[in-house]
Amino acid sequence: MRDDGTLDDPYAPSSPTADTEDSTSTERTTTATRLRAYARDLTGRRRAHVALATGVVCCLGLAAVAQVRDDGAGPARTDSLAGSAELVQRAEQQTASRGLDRSATPSTPAASPSSSADPDTAKRARKAAPAPPTDPAPVAGLDEDQMENAEAIVRAGRDMGVPRRGLVIAVATAMQESNLYNVASGVLPESQNYPHQGVGWDHDSVGLFQQRSSSGWGPVGRLMDPEFATRQFLSALEQVPGWQRMRLTDAAQAVQVSAYPEHYQKHEWRAVRVVDAIVPSGR
Template identity: 50%
Template sequence: MRNDGNLDDHHGLGGPADRSDDVTPTNWAVSGFKYRFSNALSRLAGLGGLDNQAADRRRRNRMTIISGAACCLGLVGFSLIPANPAGQSPTPDQRAEIAQRAEADAASRGKARESVAPVTESPAPSSSPSPTAEPTPSTKPTPSTKPTRSAKATAKPKPKPKRITPVAGLDQAQMDNATAIVRAGQKMDVPRRALVIAVATAMQESNLYNYASGVLPESQNYPHQAIGWDHDSVGLFQQRPSTGWGAVPDLMKPEYATQQFLTALLEVPGWQDLPLTVAAQTVQVSAFGWLYAQHEWRATEVVDAVVS
C-alpha cells in the first residue's frame, strides 16, 4: 500500500507510474476540447477577415466616377456603375446599360452650346423651352393710337329726298320727274311762277317722261322712259342739241334740262307778267304754242305738293 492513501489500480496497463499525478483523464479530455474549439474559432475569424476584405474590394470596385458636361451647364454628374467581382466579365444586361449611358453622355457633350446673348429678332417659338436659354425681356408693345373715325363714319348720312305722292292724275314716274324740275328750280332760287311755267311746259312737250330720240341713237345710252321721233329733240323739254341747247348726255338729265329752260325763261323781258302760254312759247318756239296754257292748273297743284 502507498502512503498517500490512494489505492493502486491493479487492473491498469501501466500501473501507477503510467499516469501523471497533475493531469487526470477528465482534465485531459476537457483541455483537448478547448484546444479544438479555440482552433475552430481562429479559423472562423480568419475566414471572416477574408470576407471583409472581399466585401471592401467589391464596394471599392462598385464606385466609378463618370464626369461630363450635363446639358451644357458645366455641371458634373456622377453615375454609379455596378462593377463585377474581379475575374468575372459583365453580363449582357450590364453591357447594354453601360453602352446606353456612354451613348447618352457622348450625345450630351456633342451638343452645341446655345448663345444666350440678346438677339435683335425674336426667335421662332419652340415646342419646349430650352434649359440653357435665358428669358429675354419682352419688348413693351407700343400703344397704338385709337383709329379715328372717318368723316364718312361720323357724318350723318344725307336724308334721301322724300318721294312725293303723285297728284293731278300723274303716275309715280311722272311725279318724280316733276319733283326733279321743282327741286332744280329751288336750287336756282327762282320765283314760284317760274316753277309752274316749267312744269306746265314739260307736261306739253313730253308728258313728263324723259324721252330719248330715235334719230339720235346716242341718247338711248342714257336713262330714259320713252323714245320719240321729233327730229333730234330729247329730254323732258324736247330740247334739240343741234340748236345749241347742249350736249346729248347733259340734256338727258332732268336737272340740267330744267336749268337750261329756266335760264332762257329768266332772259325773257317781263316774263312774270306774260300769260303762261306766251312765256313758254317764247322759250320753246313750238308749232303748237297755244297748248301750254291747258296744263297750268295741274302744274300749280304739282308745285304746291312738292314745295309744301
C-alpha cells in the same frame, strides 16, 4: 552747530556774503515767477479782448447786411405783394365772369344788346335756308315716274332761286313737250345710251323739254339729265323780259318756239297742283 562744536546763535547776524547770494537768488526766482504769471494773465486778457471784439464786429456786420438787404428788398417786396394781390383779384373776376356766361339757363334774363358776350358762347345769326321740297304721292293724274320728274324740275328751280311762278311754267311746259317723261330720240341713237323712259321721233329733240342739241341747247348726254335740262330751260326763261307778268303759254312759247303756242296753257292748273304738293304754299 559748527564744525568746531560751537552752537549757532540764531539771533546772530549772518554772513554778509551768504545772505546776499541767497537773497539775490530768491528775488530772481520770485521775479521770474511773477513775470510769467503776469505774461499769462496779459495773454489771456488779450485773447478775451480779441474774441470779444471779433464777436462784436461780426454781429455788427450781420446786422448791417441784414439792414441793407431789408432796405433794398423793401420796395421790390412791396411791389411783388401788390402785383400778386392784383393778379389774384383779376383771376377771381375772370372766373366769376366766365362762370356766369357758361352756366346761363333758360330762366336767366337775356343780356342787353350793349353788354359784352363771351366769344366762346356767342352765336351768329344764320339766314334761314329754304325748306327742301317734299316727296309727296302723285297728284293731278300723274304716275310715279312723272311725279319724280316734276320733283326734279322743282328742286333744280329752287336751287337756282327761281320764284314759284317759274316752277309752274317749267312743269307745264314739260307736260306739253314730253308728258313729263324723260324721252330719248329715235333719230339720235346716242340718246338711248342714257337712262330714259321712252323714245320719240320729233327730229333730234330729247329729254323732258324736247331740247335739240343741234340748236345749241347742249350735249345730248347732258340734255338727258332732268336737272341739267331744267336749268337750261329756266335760264332761257329768265332772259325773257317781263316773263313773270305774262300768261303761262306766252312765257313758255317765248322759250320753246313751238308750232302750237297755245297748248301750254291747258296744263297750268295741273302744274299748280303739282308744285303745291311738292312745295306747299308759304315755303
